[in-house]
Amino acid sequence: MAENSPSLDYRAGVASGGEAGNRAAGDEKYRKLIFFMPTALWQVDSRAAGEVFGRLKADGLTDIATYLDQHPELVEIAKDTVLVTEVNREAVALFHGPTPADLIRPVRYLFAGTPDMAKRVMVAHFEGWRNYTEEAKILTFDGQLRDVIFSVTYPTPPEQQDTTFITITDITERLRTEAQLRQLQADFAHAARISTLGEVATSIAHEVKQPLAAIVTNGETALHWLDRHDVNVAKVRQLTTRIVASAYHASDIIQRIRLMAVRAEPERVVLDLKSVTAEALAFVRHDIESKHITLSIDIPQTLPEIAGDRVQLQQVIVNLLLNSIQAINQAESPERHIRIGIEAGPSMLAVSIRDSGPGIAPDDFERLFESFFSTKKSGMGIGLTICRSIVTAHGGTITAANGPAGGAQFRFTLPIAGR
Amino acid sequence: MREALSELFEVFSLSYRAFDRAEAFLAAFAPGRFDCLVTDLHLPGISGLELQQRLKALGATIPVIVITSSLDPNHHIRAMQEGAFAYLTKPFNDKVLINHVTAALDQAKPAHKPDDGAGS
Numbered sequence: 072m073a074e075n076s077p078s079l080d081y082r083a084g085v086a087s088g089g090e091a092g093n094r095a096a097g098d099e100k101y102r103k104l105i106f107f108m109p110t111a112l113w114q115v116d117s118r119a120a121g122e123v124f125g126r127l128k129a130d131g132l133t134d135i136a137t138y139l140d141q142h143p144e145l146v147e148i149a150k151d152t153v154l155v156t157e158v159n160r161e162a163v164a165l166f167h168g169p170t171p172a173d174l175i176r177p178v179r180y181l182f183a184g185t186p187d188m189a190k191r192v193m194v195a196h197f198e199g200w201r202n203y204t205e206e207a208k209i210l211t212f213d214g215q216l217r218d219v220i221f222s223v224t225y226p227t228p229p230e231q232q233d234t235t236f237i238t239i240t241d242i243t244e245r246l247r248t249e250a251q252l253r254q255l256q257a258d259f260a261h262a263a264r265i266s267t268l269g270e271v272a273t274s275i276a277h278e279v280k281q282p283l284a285a286i287v288t289n290g291e292t293a294l295h296w297l298d299r300h301d302v303n304v305a306k307v308r309q310l311t312t313r314i315v316a317s318a319y320h321a322s323d324i325i326q327r328i329r330l331m332a333v334r335a336e337p338e339r340v341v342l343d344l345k346s347v348t349a350e351a352l353a354f355v356r357h358d359i360e361s362k363h364i365t366l367s368i369d370i371p372q373t374l375p376e377i378a379g380d381r382v383q384l385q386q387v388i389v390n391l392l393l394n395s396i397q398a399i400n401q402a403e404s405p406e407r408h409i410r411i412g413i414e415a416g417p418s419m420l421a422v423s424i425r426d427s428g429p430g431i432a433p434d435d436f437e438r439l440f441e442s443f444f445s446t447k448k449s450g451m452g453i454g455l456t457i458c459r460s461i462v463t464a465h466g467g468t469i470t471a472a473n474g475p476a477g478g479a480q481f482r483f484t485l486p487i488a489g490r
Numbered sequence: 491m492r493e494a495l496s497e498l499f500e501v502f503s504l505s506y507r508a509f510d511r512a513e514a515f516l517a518a519f520a521p522g523r524f525d526c527l528v529t530d531l532h533l534p535g536i537s538g539l540e541l542q543q544r545l546k547a548l549g550a551t552i553p554v555i556v557i558t559s560s561l562d563p564n565h566h567i568r569a570m571q572e573g574a575f576a577y578l579t580k581p582f583n584d585k586v587l588i589n590h591v592t593a594a595l596d597q598a599k600p601a602h603k604p605d606d607g608a609g610s
Contacts (some may be wrong), residue, residue, distance in 0.1 A: 273562075273583040281491060284557075284559065284582070286581070287582070288494035288497075288498055288584060289497065291498070291585075292494065295498075295502070295584075299501075306497070310497060313493070313494070357532070357558070361533060361537075
């Protein structure tokens with residue numbers, strides 16, 4: 072600088088000498104801070120990639136992702152030419168070092184756990200992003216795979232092209248804890264389902280016996296037709312068709328019970344909430360009818376789909392319906408009515424179940440969703456807790472209120488799939 | 491089940507009428523019009539037990555055969571207390587039902603071609 076201005080150069084020289092000294096001292100402090108920072112940090116010289124990118128851009132290349140797919144060797148070259156220039160203590164610990172020097176070498180080892188991430192890191196670099204973050208795996212020097220958040224901060228011209236920062240956060244323990252929590256929740260939900268199945272056993276038996284009784288009577292009637300001298304083939308065919316349909320119906324019911332009873336990994340599939348509701352109703356229909364409760368269903372003809380676990384959502388609806396049935400029955404309400412409705416909002420579906428029971432006592436609202444809180448004589452107090460944990464895991468909320476005309480109203484929301 | 495019973499009565503050449511609920515049967519009921527009633531306990535509107543009570547209140551003597559999938563002994567006791575002619579649990583043997591129906595018809599009108607109502 073200031074080549075043609077020697078006097079200035081002198082002053083600048085003095086000044087810059089002092090600045091350089093300060094900067095050197097500053098850099099040293101800064102490096103020390105970085106070295107002891109509790110985040111694993113890599114400083115990377117990515118000029119080798121930057122130069123290649125510069126040439127490709129000059130040639131008019133814009134779609135780098137496709138180009139790298141066609142030239143995977145470029146990614147491999149970059150892994151060996153982009154260099155780690157500095158690492159901190161945490162980085163050494165994360166890769167099971169033993170020394171910083173073991174980590175100061177080409178970046179290839181950073182991608183050993185997720186080899187195809189290198190390409191995505193390059194694409195982001197080429198496209199001029201400031202940051203790139205991905206959930207990935209790393210392979211430590213002693214051969215362990217760890218789950219991490221891998222973040223890159225790129226230099227942007229006119230900053231020095233040799234200072235790309237990579238930070239890696241180990242989330243192995245967090246993911247393990249989350250998985251354990253999900254497993255516990257699933258186990259808890261499963262235990263509650265088994266208990267619910269016990270409550271609806273009579274209803275289920277009744278539900279299964281209907282098609283079985285129809286099969287027996289239709290089968291016997293068909294045999295009688297066959298025994299007559301004027302065999303009515305059309306009749307026998309019609310009866311046999313009904314037998315087959317009833318057998319399928321019985322088999323469907325048993326399959327639904329089996330799904331409720333098994334301990335399965337919760338899944339996320341696209342679901343029609345209307346059919347989930349209909350299946351849930353089959354578990355309690357007999358209970359509702361035999362207790363002389365009328366049921367009204369207010370569900371629009373077409374509803375957007377949701378993503379969720381069919382069995383768990385059935386469980387929520389069955390639990391809420393059982394609560395309503397028991398509330399009406401326990402209070403010996405003269406008016407015996409349950410209304411189940413679904414409304415579609417812009418991003419959520421809302422299911423509401425309202426009953427003509429005594430409603431919720433003001434003092435109970437706060438503890439309603441707590442474990443082991445029950446107002447029922449035989450209640451374990453886990454039904455609503457399970458409902459809430461299932462709904463929350465689905466990204467929705469559940470609320471309780473008393474209706475304007477009395478009675479309890481439970482309402483839960485679920486996000487519409489893909490919105 | 492209603493359809494299945496209808497077919498069964500047909501193959502035994504019994505004339506019958508089927509009703510989808512107790513209320514419909516009561517609306518069609520007149521003394522002497524039907525000779526036997528086969529009903530489920532569990533019906534969409536008023537129950538089989540209530541139907542028995544209402545018929546009794548009307549002074550009807552029509553024999554009532556109750557069919558049900560309930561295994562609750564209290565239901566059985568109450569149906570018999572209300573004067574049920576027979577009580578069958580599902581699934582039942584068709585010959586048992588037909589024997590009961592025939593016996594009921596013999597009792598109702600020994601020398602008359604019978605009519606029976608089938609509920610549910």
